Amino acid sequence: MSAIRALLYREFALAYRQRSELLQPLIFFVMVISLFPLAVGPAPQTLQMIGPGVIWVAAILSSLMGLERMFRDDYHDGSLEQLLISSRSLSLLSLTKVLAHWLSSIVPLIVLSPLLALFLHLSVEMYWALLATLLLGTPVISLVGAIAVGLTVGLSRGGVLLALLLVPVFIPLLIFATSAVNAAAMQLPYTGHLAIIAAMLLLALALAPFAIAYALRVSLS
Protein backbone atom coordinates (compact mmCIF):
# COMPACT_ATOMS: atom_id res chain seq x y z
CA MET A 1 0.00 0.00 0.00
CA SER A 2 2.75 2.42 0.92
CA ALA A 3 4.29 1.94 -2.52
CA ILE A 4 1.00 2.79 -4.22
CA ARG A 5 0.60 5.88 -2.08
CA ALA A 6 4.18 6.94 -2.73
CA LEU A 7 3.70 6.47 -6.47
CA LEU A 8 0.49 8.51 -6.48
CA TYR A 9 2.18 11.27 -4.49
CA ARG A 10 5.12 11.29 -6.90
CA GLU A 11 2.87 11.42 -9.96
CA PHE A 12 0.88 14.35 -8.61
CA ALA A 13 4.03 16.19 -7.58
CA LEU A 14 5.34 15.70 -11.11
CA ALA A 15 2.05 16.73 -12.69
CA TYR A 16 2.14 19.94 -10.67
CA ARG A 17 5.71 20.64 -11.73
CA GLN A 18 4.95 19.92 -15.38
CA ARG A 19 1.67 21.79 -15.37
CA SER A 20 2.49 23.69 -18.53
CA GLU A 21 2.82 20.37 -20.33
CA LEU A 22 -0.52 19.30 -18.90
CA LEU A 23 -2.13 22.55 -19.95
CA GLN A 24 -1.25 22.19 -23.63
CA PRO A 25 -3.67 19.36 -24.49
CA LEU A 26 -6.33 21.18 -22.51
CA ILE A 27 -5.91 24.38 -24.51
CA PHE A 28 -5.84 22.33 -27.70
CA PHE A 29 -9.14 20.75 -26.67
CA VAL A 30 -10.78 24.12 -26.07
CA MET A 31 -9.37 25.63 -29.26
CA VAL A 32 -10.45 22.79 -31.55
CA ILE A 33 -13.97 22.96 -30.21
CA SER A 34 -14.19 26.71 -30.42
CA LEU A 35 -13.19 26.50 -34.08
CA PHE A 36 -16.38 24.66 -34.99
CA PRO A 37 -18.91 27.44 -34.32
CA LEU A 38 -16.63 29.69 -36.39
CA ALA A 39 -16.25 27.22 -39.24
CA VAL A 40 -19.76 25.80 -39.62
CA GLY A 41 -21.63 28.90 -38.50
CA PRO A 42 -23.45 29.62 -35.26
CA ALA A 43 -26.80 28.03 -36.21
CA PRO A 44 -27.93 26.20 -33.02
CA GLN A 45 -29.41 23.19 -34.88
CA THR A 46 -26.20 22.43 -36.79
CA LEU A 47 -24.05 22.88 -33.72
CA GLN A 48 -26.33 20.73 -31.64
CA MET A 49 -26.19 18.02 -34.25
CA ILE A 50 -22.41 17.89 -34.52
CA GLY A 51 -21.68 18.91 -30.91
CA PRO A 52 -21.37 15.52 -29.16
CA GLY A 53 -19.20 14.13 -31.92
CA VAL A 54 -16.97 17.18 -31.94
CA ILE A 55 -16.43 17.11 -28.20
CA TRP A 56 -15.65 13.41 -28.24
CA VAL A 57 -13.27 13.56 -31.20
CA ALA A 58 -11.50 16.53 -29.63
CA ALA A 59 -11.31 14.68 -26.30
CA ILE A 60 -9.74 11.63 -27.95
CA LEU A 61 -7.23 13.68 -29.92
CA SER A 62 -6.18 15.87 -27.03
CA SER A 63 -5.87 12.93 -24.66
CA LEU A 64 -3.59 11.26 -27.23
CA MET A 65 -1.30 14.28 -26.94
CA GLY A 66 -0.85 13.82 -23.23
CA LEU A 67 -0.70 10.02 -23.17
CA GLU A 68 2.99 9.71 -23.90
CA ARG A 69 3.81 11.52 -20.68
CA MET A 70 2.71 8.46 -18.76
CA PHE A 71 5.88 6.42 -19.25
CA ARG A 72 8.19 8.48 -21.48
CA ASP A 73 10.29 10.21 -18.81
CA ASP A 74 10.40 7.13 -16.64
CA TYR A 75 11.69 5.10 -19.54
CA HIS A 76 14.38 7.57 -20.45
CA ASP A 77 15.69 8.31 -16.97
CA GLY A 78 15.69 4.69 -15.85
CA SER A 79 12.92 5.00 -13.26
CA LEU A 80 11.00 2.33 -15.13
CA GLU A 81 13.82 -0.17 -14.59
CA GLN A 82 13.70 0.52 -10.88
CA LEU A 83 9.92 0.15 -10.98
CA LEU A 84 10.29 -3.23 -12.67
CA ILE A 85 12.66 -4.67 -10.08
CA SER A 86 10.82 -3.27 -7.08
CA SER A 87 9.28 -6.63 -6.09
CA ARG A 88 5.85 -4.99 -6.31
CA SER A 89 3.20 -6.07 -8.77
CA LEU A 90 3.92 -4.21 -11.97
CA SER A 91 0.25 -4.45 -13.01
CA LEU A 92 -0.83 -2.70 -9.85
CA LEU A 93 1.82 -0.01 -10.26
CA SER A 94 0.74 0.49 -13.88
CA LEU A 95 -2.87 0.82 -12.83
CA THR A 96 -1.83 3.43 -10.28
CA LYS A 97 0.01 5.37 -12.96
CA VAL A 98 -3.03 5.24 -15.22
CA LEU A 99 -5.21 6.49 -12.40
CA ALA A 100 -2.84 9.36 -11.69
CA HIS A 101 -2.75 10.19 -15.40
CA TRP A 102 -6.53 10.15 -15.68
CA LEU A 103 -6.96 12.37 -12.64
CA SER A 104 -4.32 14.87 -13.67
CA SER A 105 -4.80 15.19 -17.40
CA ILE A 106 -8.31 13.99 -18.27
CA VAL A 107 -10.40 15.18 -15.35
CA PRO A 108 -9.56 18.86 -16.08
CA LEU A 109 -10.93 18.20 -19.55
CA ILE A 110 -14.20 16.93 -18.10
CA VAL A 111 -14.34 19.91 -15.77
CA LEU A 112 -14.10 22.21 -18.77
CA SER A 113 -16.83 20.41 -20.68
CA PRO A 114 -19.83 22.55 -19.48
CA LEU A 115 -18.19 25.58 -21.08
CA LEU A 116 -17.80 23.70 -24.34
CA ALA A 117 -21.34 22.40 -24.20
CA LEU A 118 -22.36 26.03 -24.06
CA PHE A 119 -20.26 26.82 -27.16
CA LEU A 120 -22.04 24.09 -29.09
CA HIS A 121 -25.57 24.85 -27.86
CA LEU A 122 -26.04 21.47 -26.20
CA SER A 123 -29.28 21.17 -24.24
CA VAL A 124 -29.16 20.31 -20.55
CA GLU A 125 -30.22 16.68 -21.17
CA MET A 126 -27.51 16.36 -23.81
CA TYR A 127 -24.95 17.77 -21.43
CA TRP A 128 -25.78 15.28 -18.68
CA ALA A 129 -25.51 12.43 -21.17
CA LEU A 130 -22.21 13.81 -22.45
CA LEU A 131 -20.86 14.09 -18.92
CA ALA A 132 -21.84 10.49 -18.18
CA THR A 133 -20.20 9.19 -21.35
CA LEU A 134 -17.05 11.19 -20.64
CA LEU A 135 -16.84 9.93 -17.07
CA LEU A 136 -17.25 6.32 -18.17
CA GLY A 137 -15.42 6.52 -21.47
CA THR A 138 -12.28 8.54 -20.80
CA PRO A 139 -10.82 6.00 -18.34
CA VAL A 140 -10.99 3.52 -21.22
CA ILE A 141 -8.85 5.90 -23.28
CA SER A 142 -6.28 6.10 -20.48
CA LEU A 143 -6.23 2.36 -19.87
CA VAL A 144 -6.03 1.21 -23.47
CA GLY A 145 -3.76 4.12 -24.35
CA ALA A 146 -1.31 3.06 -21.64
CA ILE A 147 -0.87 -0.32 -23.34
CA ALA A 148 0.12 1.39 -26.57
CA VAL A 149 2.38 3.83 -24.72
CA GLY A 150 4.04 0.89 -23.01
CA LEU A 151 4.69 -0.73 -26.38
CA THR A 152 5.97 2.38 -28.16
CA VAL A 153 7.88 4.03 -25.32
CA GLY A 154 11.20 2.63 -26.49
CA LEU A 155 10.81 3.95 -30.02
CA SER A 156 12.08 7.36 -30.90
CA ARG A 157 9.23 9.47 -32.23
CA GLY A 158 6.57 7.00 -31.25
CA GLY A 159 4.01 9.82 -31.04
CA VAL A 160 2.37 9.52 -34.43
CA LEU A 161 2.52 5.75 -34.33
CA LEU A 162 0.67 5.94 -31.03
CA ALA A 163 -2.15 7.87 -32.63
CA LEU A 164 -2.31 5.47 -35.58
CA LEU A 165 -2.48 2.50 -33.25
CA LEU A 166 -5.07 3.93 -30.94
CA VAL A 167 -7.58 5.90 -32.99
CA PRO A 168 -9.12 2.79 -34.63
CA VAL A 169 -9.43 1.13 -31.23
CA PHE A 170 -11.53 4.00 -29.94
CA ILE A 171 -14.10 3.86 -32.73
CA PRO A 172 -16.60 1.67 -30.81
CA LEU A 173 -16.29 3.95 -27.80
CA LEU A 174 -16.91 6.99 -30.00
CA ILE A 175 -19.98 5.42 -31.60
CA PHE A 176 -21.65 4.51 -28.33
CA ALA A 177 -20.74 7.77 -26.64
CA THR A 178 -22.09 10.02 -29.37
CA SER A 179 -25.20 7.97 -29.92
CA ALA A 180 -25.93 8.18 -26.19
CA VAL A 181 -25.85 11.97 -26.41
CA ASN A 182 -27.98 11.92 -29.58
CA ALA A 183 -30.52 9.73 -27.82
CA ALA A 184 -30.58 12.22 -24.96
CA ALA A 185 -31.20 15.00 -27.48
CA MET A 186 -34.34 13.18 -28.62
CA GLN A 187 -35.45 12.59 -25.02
CA LEU A 188 -34.88 8.86 -25.43
CA PRO A 189 -33.36 6.66 -22.74
CA TYR A 190 -29.65 6.15 -23.13
CA THR A 191 -28.85 3.82 -20.25
CA GLY A 192 -28.20 1.02 -22.73
CA HIS A 193 -25.39 2.97 -24.34
CA LEU A 194 -23.96 3.83 -20.99
CA ALA A 195 -24.09 0.18 -19.95
CA ILE A 196 -22.06 -0.81 -22.98
CA ILE A 197 -19.46 1.89 -22.30
CA ALA A 198 -19.37 0.74 -18.68
CA ALA A 199 -18.80 -2.81 -19.90
CA MET A 200 -15.88 -1.59 -22.00
CA LEU A 201 -14.51 0.17 -18.95
CA LEU A 202 -14.79 -2.94 -16.77
CA LEU A 203 -13.15 -5.08 -19.41
CA ALA A 204 -10.32 -2.58 -19.80
CA LEU A 205 -9.96 -2.28 -16.04
CA ALA A 206 -9.66 -6.04 -15.69
CA LEU A 207 -7.26 -6.73 -18.56
CA ALA A 208 -5.31 -3.56 -19.30
CA PRO A 209 -3.09 -3.59 -16.17
CA PHE A 210 -1.65 -6.96 -17.19
CA ALA A 211 -1.24 -5.87 -20.79
CA ILE A 212 0.49 -2.65 -19.73
CA ALA A 213 2.87 -4.55 -17.45
CA TYR A 214 3.66 -6.99 -20.23
CA ALA A 215 4.19 -4.18 -22.75
CA LEU A 216 6.58 -2.42 -20.39
CA ARG A 217 8.57 -5.61 -19.84
CA VAL A 218 8.85 -6.07 -23.60
CA SER A 219 9.96 -2.47 -24.07
CA LEU A 220 12.65 -2.80 -21.44
CA SER A 221 14.06 -6.14 -22.53
Added chain:
Amino acid sequence: MVVLSAHNLSLVKGERLLFEQINFSVNAGNLLYITGPNGAGKTSLLRTLCGFSQGEHGEVRFLQQNIQDCAPLFQQKLVYFGHKAGLNAQLSALENLVFWCRLHAVAAQETDIYAVLADLNLLGLEDIAVSKLSAGQQRRVALARLWLKQQANLWILDEPFTALDKQGIALLNTKMLAFLNAGGAIVTTSHQALSPQQKYQELHLEYRW
Protein backbone atom coordinates in the same frame (compact mmCIF):
# COMPACT_ATOMS: atom_id res chain seq x y z
CA MET B 1 27.08 -19.86 -0.38
CA VAL B 2 26.42 -19.22 -4.06
CA VAL B 3 24.38 -16.02 -4.37
CA LEU B 4 24.11 -15.67 -8.12
CA SER B 5 25.01 -18.10 -10.85
CA ALA B 6 24.66 -18.26 -14.60
CA HIS B 7 24.29 -21.54 -16.44
CA ASN B 8 25.08 -21.79 -20.15
CA LEU B 9 23.82 -18.27 -20.69
CA SER B 10 23.61 -17.02 -24.29
CA LEU B 11 22.17 -13.77 -25.50
CA VAL B 12 21.28 -12.65 -29.01
CA LYS B 13 20.59 -8.98 -29.60
CA GLY B 14 19.16 -8.16 -32.99
CA GLU B 15 21.20 -10.28 -35.36
CA ARG B 16 24.26 -10.47 -33.20
CA LEU B 17 25.25 -13.15 -30.76
CA LEU B 18 26.65 -11.20 -27.83
CA PHE B 19 27.87 -14.11 -25.78
CA GLU B 20 27.21 -17.79 -25.44
CA GLN B 21 27.73 -20.55 -22.93
CA ILE B 22 28.61 -18.26 -20.09
CA ASN B 23 28.95 -20.00 -16.74
CA PHE B 24 29.90 -18.44 -13.46
CA SER B 25 28.89 -18.33 -9.87
CA VAL B 26 29.35 -15.56 -7.35
CA ASN B 27 29.65 -16.52 -3.72
CA ALA B 28 28.69 -14.39 -0.76
CA GLY B 29 31.53 -11.99 -0.09
CA ASN B 30 32.81 -12.17 -3.67
CA LEU B 31 32.98 -9.69 -6.47
CA LEU B 32 32.62 -10.61 -10.11
CA TYR B 33 34.32 -8.10 -12.33
CA ILE B 34 33.12 -8.18 -15.93
CA THR B 35 35.55 -6.71 -18.41
CA GLY B 36 35.56 -6.32 -22.15
CA PRO B 37 35.66 -3.71 -24.88
CA ASN B 38 32.77 -1.39 -25.71
CA GLY B 39 29.96 -3.28 -27.35
CA ALA B 40 31.01 -6.65 -25.99
CA GLY B 41 27.70 -7.00 -24.17
CA LYS B 42 28.60 -6.17 -20.58
CA THR B 43 25.50 -4.09 -19.97
CA SER B 44 23.33 -6.65 -21.75
CA LEU B 45 24.76 -9.37 -19.52
CA LEU B 46 24.00 -7.33 -16.40
CA ARG B 47 20.46 -6.66 -17.60
CA THR B 48 19.99 -10.36 -18.21
CA LEU B 49 21.23 -11.06 -14.70
CA CYS B 50 18.64 -8.63 -13.33
CA GLY B 51 15.90 -10.36 -15.29
CA PHE B 52 15.08 -7.48 -17.67
CA SER B 53 15.78 -9.62 -20.69
CA GLN B 54 15.85 -13.35 -20.88
CA GLY B 55 18.78 -15.08 -22.44
CA GLU B 56 18.39 -17.05 -25.62
CA HIS B 57 19.52 -20.13 -23.73
CA GLY B 58 20.48 -20.90 -20.22
CA GLU B 59 19.30 -19.51 -16.95
CA VAL B 60 20.28 -17.23 -14.11
CA ARG B 61 19.86 -18.53 -10.58
CA PHE B 62 19.65 -16.64 -7.33
CA LEU B 63 20.36 -18.83 -4.30
CA GLN B 64 20.01 -21.87 -6.60
CA GLN B 65 16.56 -20.84 -7.83
CA ASN B 66 15.74 -19.51 -11.26
CA ILE B 67 15.32 -15.72 -10.90
CA GLN B 68 12.00 -15.81 -12.75
CA ASP B 69 10.63 -18.29 -10.21
CA CYS B 70 11.75 -16.38 -7.13
CA ALA B 71 11.36 -12.87 -8.56
CA PRO B 72 9.96 -11.11 -5.45
CA LEU B 73 12.66 -12.54 -3.17
CA PHE B 74 15.37 -11.84 -5.73
CA GLN B 75 14.21 -8.26 -6.19
CA GLN B 76 14.03 -7.63 -2.45
CA LYS B 77 17.66 -8.62 -2.16
CA LEU B 78 18.92 -6.82 -5.26
CA VAL B 79 20.15 -3.32 -5.92
CA TYR B 80 20.63 -2.58 -9.60
CA PHE B 81 22.55 0.50 -10.54
CA GLY B 82 22.40 1.01 -14.28
CA HIS B 83 23.61 3.44 -16.90
CA LYS B 84 20.47 5.42 -16.37
CA ALA B 85 20.38 6.75 -12.86
CA GLY B 86 16.67 6.13 -12.34
CA LEU B 87 16.15 9.60 -10.93
CA ASN B 88 13.42 11.90 -12.08
CA ALA B 89 15.05 15.16 -13.10
CA GLN B 90 12.21 17.34 -11.84
CA LEU B 91 12.06 15.87 -8.37
CA SER B 92 14.61 16.63 -5.67
CA ALA B 93 17.15 14.12 -4.44
CA LEU B 94 15.15 13.63 -1.28
CA GLU B 95 11.85 13.09 -3.12
CA ASN B 96 13.48 10.64 -5.49
CA LEU B 97 15.01 8.62 -2.69
CA VAL B 98 11.93 8.65 -0.47
CA PHE B 99 9.89 7.34 -3.40
CA TRP B 100 12.49 4.71 -4.18
CA CYS B 101 12.58 3.54 -0.56
CA ARG B 102 8.80 3.21 -0.36
CA LEU B 103 8.72 1.39 -3.67
CA HIS B 104 11.45 -1.05 -2.74
CA ALA B 105 10.14 -1.64 0.78
CA VAL B 106 13.19 -0.02 2.34
CA ALA B 107 12.34 1.09 5.84
CA ALA B 108 14.59 4.18 5.79
CA GLN B 109 13.00 7.37 7.10
CA GLU B 110 13.72 10.87 5.86
CA THR B 111 16.29 11.38 8.63
CA ASP B 112 18.17 8.27 7.46
CA ILE B 113 18.15 9.59 3.92
CA TYR B 114 19.47 12.95 5.11
CA ALA B 115 22.27 11.14 6.92
CA VAL B 116 23.22 9.13 3.83
CA LEU B 117 23.14 12.22 1.63
CA ALA B 118 25.38 13.95 4.14
CA ASP B 119 27.84 11.03 3.97
CA LEU B 120 27.84 11.45 0.20
CA ASN B 121 28.66 15.16 0.46
CA LEU B 122 25.28 16.24 -0.81
CA LEU B 123 24.25 18.21 2.22
CA GLY B 124 22.30 21.31 1.27
CA LEU B 125 21.43 19.91 -2.14
CA GLU B 126 18.69 17.52 -1.07
CA ASP B 127 15.81 19.85 -1.95
CA ILE B 128 17.06 20.97 -5.35
CA ALA B 129 15.66 19.38 -8.49
CA VAL B 130 18.01 16.64 -9.65
CA SER B 131 18.29 18.30 -13.08
CA LYS B 132 20.14 21.20 -11.43
CA LEU B 133 22.82 18.94 -9.96
CA SER B 134 26.05 18.11 -11.76
CA ALA B 135 26.51 14.71 -13.41
CA GLY B 136 28.68 13.47 -10.58
CA GLN B 137 26.25 14.69 -7.95
CA GLN B 138 23.42 12.93 -9.74
CA ARG B 139 25.39 9.69 -9.69
CA ARG B 140 25.95 10.16 -5.98
CA VAL B 141 22.23 10.57 -5.38
CA ALA B 142 21.60 7.35 -7.30
CA LEU B 143 24.37 5.57 -5.40
CA ALA B 144 22.72 6.50 -2.11
CA ARG B 145 20.53 3.44 -2.73
CA LEU B 146 23.47 1.20 -1.92
CA TRP B 147 23.64 2.82 1.50
CA LEU B 148 19.88 2.79 2.04
CA LYS B 149 18.89 -0.74 1.06
CA GLN B 150 20.39 -2.67 3.92
CA GLN B 151 18.49 -5.87 3.31
CA ALA B 152 20.23 -6.31 -0.04
CA ASN B 153 22.79 -9.04 -0.49
CA LEU B 154 23.45 -8.61 -4.19
CA TRP B 155 24.54 -5.50 -6.02
CA ILE B 156 24.59 -5.36 -9.79
CA LEU B 157 26.49 -2.22 -10.75
CA ASP B 158 26.98 -1.00 -14.30
CA GLU B 159 29.93 1.38 -14.46
CA PRO B 160 29.42 2.67 -10.93
CA PHE B 161 32.48 4.94 -11.01
CA THR B 162 31.45 6.97 -14.05
CA ALA B 163 31.44 10.73 -13.41
CA LEU B 164 32.54 10.36 -9.80
CA ASP B 165 35.47 12.40 -8.47
CA LYS B 166 38.39 10.85 -6.56
CA GLN B 167 36.72 11.26 -3.24
CA GLY B 168 33.51 9.71 -4.58
CA ILE B 169 35.44 6.74 -5.97
CA ALA B 170 37.16 6.21 -2.63
CA LEU B 171 33.81 6.43 -0.85
CA LEU B 172 32.26 3.85 -3.13
CA ASN B 173 35.26 1.54 -2.92
CA THR B 174 35.11 1.61 0.86
CA LYS B 175 31.39 0.91 0.78
CA MET B 176 31.87 -1.99 -1.62
CA LEU B 177 34.54 -3.52 0.61
CA ALA B 178 32.32 -3.19 3.66
CA PHE B 179 29.43 -4.79 1.77
CA LEU B 180 31.58 -7.72 0.66
CA ASN B 181 32.91 -8.21 4.18
CA ALA B 182 29.34 -8.29 5.46
CA GLY B 183 28.62 -11.21 3.13
CA GLY B 184 27.22 -9.38 0.13
CA ALA B 185 27.96 -10.27 -3.47
CA ILE B 186 28.71 -7.77 -6.24
CA VAL B 187 28.64 -8.07 -10.00
CA THR B 188 30.10 -5.04 -11.67
CA THR B 189 31.53 -3.71 -14.89
CA SER B 190 33.98 -0.88 -14.92
CA HIS B 191 36.59 0.57 -17.17
CA GLN B 192 38.46 1.69 -14.12
CA ALA B 193 40.72 -0.53 -12.10
CA LEU B 194 39.16 -1.60 -8.84
CA SER B 195 40.89 -0.74 -5.61
CA PRO B 196 43.94 -2.96 -5.01
CA GLN B 197 42.76 -4.50 -1.77
CA GLN B 198 39.69 -5.94 -3.45
CA LYS B 199 39.83 -9.58 -4.37
CA TYR B 200 37.72 -10.47 -7.32
CA GLN B 201 37.08 -12.99 -10.04
CA GLU B 202 37.18 -11.65 -13.54
CA LEU B 203 34.99 -12.53 -16.49
CA HIS B 204 36.20 -11.25 -19.80
CA LEU B 205 33.78 -10.77 -22.68
CA GLU B 206 35.18 -10.64 -26.19
CA TYR B 207 33.71 -8.46 -28.88
CA ARG B 208 32.14 -10.85 -31.37
CA TRP B 209 31.05 -10.12 -34.88
